[in-house]
Amino acid sequence: MLRLENIHKSYPMGNQSLHVLKGIDFGVESGELVSIMGASGSGKSTLLNILGILDNQDEGSYILDGTQIDMISETAAAELRNRHIGFIFQSFNLLAFKNAAENVALPLYYQGVRRRKRNAIAVKYLEMVGLADRAEHMPSEMSGGERQRVAIARALIADPSIILADEPTGALDSLTSNEVMQILKDLNDNGKTILIVTHEAEIAEQTKRIIYMRDGKIVEDKSGTGHV
Amino acid sequence: MxxxxxxxxxxxxxxxxxxxxxxxxxxxxxxxxxxxxxxxxxxxxxxxxxxxxxLDAINSIWIIPARTSMAYQGMPAGREHPLMEEDLESVEENVAGIDLMSPENELSGEFDVRYGNRAVSFPVFGADSEYFGIKVSQETVNGRSINRLDDEQRRKVAIIGEQAASVIFDEGVDPVGEYVQIKDVNFRIVGVFSFESSAMDQAQRIYIPFSTFQSVFNTSRDVTLFAVTTAEGMSGQQLEGDIVKFLKQRQTIHPDDNSAYWVHNQEEQHxxxxxxxxxxxxxxxxxxxxxxxxxxxxxxxxxxxxxxxxxxxxxxxxxxxxxxxxxxxxxxxxxxxxxxxxxxxxxxxxxxxxxxxxxxxxxxxxxxxxxxxxxxxxxxxxxxxxxxxxxxxxxxxxxxxxxxxxxxxxxxxxx
Incomplete structure (x- = not known):
């Protein structure tokens, strides 16, 4: 359902340029649970940004759900992100002045769904992640694990074809990390395609496929482990 | 959006x-x-x-004769030279560029304005109907102003300022149609006017037609002052000069005598x-x-x-x-x-x-x-x-x- 071919990305660093991605090729099929492993600086976050159309590649082709992502307008990219991609961030990225339900409902706001309707849908998704009673709470009143579950509900609400999670447990203790991973695994069991970027081996081991990155290249693509 | x-x-x-x-x-x-x-x-x-x-129309000029300051053609300096009605008529005939024109005389001496058994002292003026087009800050609030027929027929009518009316008449009495006596002469009140400026006492004035004023109170036919407005396209400065020049000639005043007339040119001031x-x-x-x-x-x-x-x-x-x-x-x-x-x-x-x-x-x-x-x-x-x-x-x-x-x-x- 997504396919990367020969992706290159460089960042200007003063008068030099830092070559972060040096030809990435891989694909993800529908229903997969994939992790991208690598040390910091390996280029995995940059790769995730390109996958999420949060940044554009310098070179190479990226096809998402049959759409060629190359030189598309920012408006078209916004539309694609809204409908096809759900994001989960390390730092949750909830809006501080909105309560849990409003945060979850935000993607539907950009689809033009009426406030009442989208907030009702949001509560259903909060139920799915076990936070039905927290709908009216502000992010500041919630624990890290709860916030990440709110973020997961937000990533799911538009029913995207893929979930991109950037170090989803990076800011959590091991107990809540397991809770969050359990939710992600359950989602995958129900058919959701999920791609997790992490530097923690025990997180990666819980996925069905691990892609190892080093110095901007894929060094190993290992299928069939974990997720028992 | x-x-x-x-x-x-x-x-x-x-x-x-x-x-x-x-x-x-x-x-x-x-x-x-x-x-x-x-x-x-x-x-x-x-x-x-x-x-x-x-207080007056922007294009108005007011002229009051004063004493001369220069001897001229055998006449000494310091001479008084009152204007007569004929002088005004002559100005109107000979000077071009005048739109409205009216003389103004004030009734002098000791007198009361009487109504019933009430007697109060208010200033009484005689002025032409055109006068009220020059004095634009005055506004008729009841009845009418003095008109041309009043002038021509020397009618014994009067218009009265709001303040004066409120003193002379009790509340509830419509002054229009009532008669007041001025120096024992009966005048019928035809209008009440207000005055825009509160600072001035002009709303205490009573006006009667100039023709009536002259024939009843002032048979010597002199005029204290007069006012004109400029016709369209005429500058105030030009008209002022023309009138003064004409009057100096007529009243035998030195052409360079600048204090023979006191002139108030609203346009200049404006x-x-x-x-x-x-x-x-x-x-x-x-x-x-x-x-x-x-x-x-x-x-x-x-x-x-x-x-x-x-x-x-x-x-x-x-x-x-x-x-x-x-x-x-x-x-x-x-x-x-x-x-x-x-x-x-x-x-x-x-x-x-x-x-x-x-x-x-x-x-x-x-x-x-x-x-x-x-x-x-x-x-x-x-x-x-x-x-x-x-x-x-x-x-x-x-x-x-x-x-x-x-x-x-x-x-x-x-x-």
Missing amino acids: FSLDQWQEILQAIQANKIRTFATAFGVFWGILMLILLLGAGQGLQNGVKQNMM RSVNNLFLAIKIFIWIVGLGTLTAGIVGVSNVMIIIVRERTREIGVRKALGATPASVVGMILQESVFITTVAGYTGLVLGVLLLEGINTALVALGADLQFFNRPEIDLRVALSALGVLVVAGSLAGFVPALKAARVKPAEALRAE
């Missing part, structure tokens, strides 16, 4: 950031408030000066007063626009800060599907909303303050010589507000556009 949903988004953002909202709002509020107060004060000054100086007003207005506008500019700069600064502060939020929104247009729209709408509300508040408060000052002045009976009725032209106020809102949105537009162009990946790294 301007849906109810978007309004809710914006109100929420504003509520979440009370301090920065207040900072933006205050700059705008203050700018508009100061502008309104300044303009109002300037108008008050103008009204005050007008009240004291602009011009100098207007120049003063213009200077004041320019000053006020410079100060006002300065204040307004400060407000606009304030708005721009705050908008830049807002956009910087919200970069991460904008990144999140973009990741969730916000289009560049919706990001620009969100920031613009917020900026326009804040400037409009704050500006409007400043406008309303400014107008209320001006009205308050006005009411206080009236209530205290304060008669400030050069300050009266501070007020503001609503169109000016609204256009100032409009300029501020447009400037505020432009101020928000540039940073908003910048924010919308930032790659979401970059925006998400902010802070």
Whole structure:
């Protein structure tokens, strides 16, 4: 359902340029649970940004759900992100002045769904992640694990074809990390395609496929482990 | 773009950031408030000066004979040279460019105005019907003014000032149609007039037709003073010169004698007063626009800060599907909303303050010589507000556009 071919990305660093991605090729099929492993600086976050159309590649082709992502307008990219991609961030990225339900409902706001309707849908998704009673709470009143579950509900609400999670447990203790991973695994069991970027081996081991990155290249693509 | 949903988004953002909202709002509020107060004060000054100086038509010229200051053709300096009715008729016939013209005489000596068994002392004047076209600040509030037929038929009619009427007649009595006796002669009152200026006692006057005045009270046919207005296309200065030159010749006065007539040329005065007003207005506008500019700069600064502060939020929104247009729209709408509300508040408060000052002045009976009725032209106020809102949105537009162009990946790294 997504396919990367020969992706290159460089960042200007003063008068030099830092070559972060040096030809990435891989694909993800529908229903997969994939992790991208690598040390910091390996280029995995940059790769995730390109996958999420949060940044554009310098070179190479990226096809998402049959759409060629190359030189598309920012408006078209916004539309694609809204409908096809759900994001989960390390730092949750909830809006501080909105309560849990409003945060979850935000993607539907950009689809033009009426406030009442989208907030009702949001509560259903909060139920799915076990936070039905927290709908009216502000992010500041919630624990890290709860916030990440709110973020997961937000990533799911538009029913995207893929979930991109950037170090989803990076800011959590091991107990809540397991809770969050359990939710992600359950989602995958129900058919959701999920791609997790992490530097923690025990997180990666819980996925069905691990892609190892080093110095901007894929060094190993290992299928069939974990997720028992 | 301007849906109810978007309004809710914006109100929420504003509520979440009370301090920065207040900072933006205050700059705008203050700018508009100061502008309104300044303009109002300037108008008050103008009204005050007008009240004291602009009792007559702008194009009127008043001429009163005085003593000569130069000997001429065997006649000594210091000679009096009263005007006679014939002199005026001659001026009217021979000097071009006169529109309206009227003599004015005041009844002299000890006399009362009597009504029933009431006797009060008020000044009585004789004037032509055209006189009331020259004295524009006088307005008929009841009945009519003196007309041409009154002049021609020497009717014994009178019009009376409001203040005089309120003293002579009891409340509930309509003065129009009543008879008063002036020096034992009966005059029927045909109208009551008000006088724009409260500072002058002209609303105590009683006017009767000039022809009647001369035949009943002043058989010597002399005239104390007269007034003319310039016909269209004629300059006041030119007409003044023509009339004075003609009269000097007629009354055998030295052509260079500049104090033989006391001349009040409203146009001249009007011009100098207007120049003063213009200077004041320019000053006020410079100060006002300065204040307004400060407000606009304030708005721009705050908008830049807002956009910087919200970069991460904008990144999140973009990741969730916000289009560049919706990001620009969100920031613009917020900026326009804040400037409009704050500006409007400043406008309303400014107008209320001006009205308050006005009411206080009236209530205290304060008669400030050069300050009266501070007020503001609503169109000016609204256009100032409009300029501020447009400037505020432009101020928000540039940073908003910048924010919308930032790659979401970059925006998400902010802070």
